[in-house]
Amino acid sequence: MTVEEEDKGSFSQGRWVPPAYRWPKMSDGELEMIRKRQRERARITAWLLGAFVILFFLITIAKTGMNW
Amino acid sequence: MPTLEMANPAALPADWRDFVALTKPRVMSLVVFSGLCGLLVAPIKLPFVLGFTAILCIALGAGACGALNQWYEVEVDAKMRRTAKRPLPAGRMDRQTALHFGVGLGAFSVLLMGLATNWLAAIMLAVSILFYVLVYTVWLKPRTAQNIVIGGAAGAFPPLIGWVAATNHVAALPILLFAIIFLWTPPHFWALSLFVRSDYAAAGIPMLPVVAGFESTRRQILFYSLPMAVAAVAPWPLGLTGAIYGACAAVLSVVFIVLACRVAVNRSTEPKDMEAEKHLFAYSVFYLFALFTVLVADRFLA
Numbered sequence: 001m002t003v004e005e006e007d008k009g010s011f012s013q014g015r016w017v018p019p020a021y022r023w024p025k026m027s028d029g030e031l032e033m034i035r036k037r038q039r040e041r042a043r044i045t046a047w048l049l050g051a052f053v054i055l056f057f058l059i060t061i062a063k064t065g066m067n068w
Numbered sequence: 069m070p071t072l073e074m075a076n077p078a079a080l081p082a083d084w085r086d087f088v089a090l091t092k093p094r095v096m097s098l099v100v101f102s103g104l105c106g107l108l109v110a111p112i113k114l115p116f117v118l119g120f121t122a123i124l125c126i127a128l129g130a131g132a133c134g135a136l137n138q139w140y141e142v143e144v145d146a147k148m149r150r151t152a153k154r155p156l157p158a159g160r161m162d163r164q165t166a167l168h169f170g171v172g173l174g175a176f177s178v179l180l181m182g183l184a185t186n187w188l189a190a191i192m193l194a195v196s197i198l199f200y201v202l203v204y205t206v207w208l209k210p211r212t213a214q215n216i217v218i219g220g221a222a223g224a225f226p227p228l229i230g231w232v233a234a235t236n237h238v239a240a241l242p243i244l245l246f247a248i249i250f251l252w253t254p255p256h257f258w259a260l261s262l263f264v265r266s267d268y269a270a271a272g273i274p275m276l277p278v279v280a281g282f283e284s285t286r287r288q289i290l291f292y293s294l295p296m297a298v299a300a301v302a303p304w305p306l307g308l309t310g311a312i313y314g315a316c317a318a319v320l321s322v323v324f325i326v327l328a329c330r331v332a333v334n335r336s337t338e339p340k341d342m343e344a345e346k347h348l349f350a351y352s353v354f355y356l357f358a359l360f361t362v363l364v365a366d367r368f369l370a
Contacts (some may be wrong), residue, residue, distance in 0.1 A: 007370040011306075030080075034080060034081060035085075036082055037080065037081045037082075038081055040083070040084055041081060041084055043239065044084050055121065055124075058117040059117055059118065059121055059183070059184045061114040061117075062118050063117065063118070063184075066115065
């Protein structure tokens, strides 16, 4: 799309239709880096969530044992 | 870790290591240690899981403070050599992410503390986080040279929280532990700010050496070291600890005061000639670790 053809939004049936969001162009290396970080963060989040489920379970047992 | 030059590094999802850096892990270690000591010297012993959770909550709360502090001070951090490489000023993370992370971590730590131990400890944790972020970071730090003196209260909470998590009430010993850290904070930070004064001046932070000068700061370091030493030894004559702690606290505090005297008589204005200040700063970290270790040892040996 040239500068002249660039989507600047338009009116349709009396309503303003904003230009479609366009992601900035990225190289394969950048995309790979983004995916790698997303994978790493997802993995760590999963481990942390699992650990907290176990922790909550142990807390419940400990508090039950203390008759709280 | 592979590096990649991007036009806008903040467009990348932040690396998990940057989230760890956001929590200021080195500061957190001292906070966790003092909180653990507060928990261990308490007369009531918690089950291991609950004790572990209490310390985890203190650590998460400290992490939230670090994240929110870095979120608020991103422009200031960018101007100082010591902090320019942090995730936000270096552009490795966007501010919104840091804010969400900090608020989420803080809220989670308070909630977990309340559920696992008691709500008095949770309220204290919440107060310490809010005090650090709102009173110290937002209000005092950019406005007054006494920022460290009052803001030091936020860092003094952990042993009190540790004790309350175990006992659900406040007593004389944890209040003295609070006082020790509260009075220890100014000499510790002012010793550092003497030899990184130019950084603080460039960032426009009114630390005492920037506002009042070297001589006044050195005098005040000694001025605060004396009541700190009294507070450190006080648990022994008050019958709250044994003689082992009393003797060790006295020796450690005398060394602290000797180093503070060396700082007080130093007239150098060049960081390279500030060996006395660097020694005091390094010793102050050791002092607090040693004092609290001896306190716990004394409790277990008694």
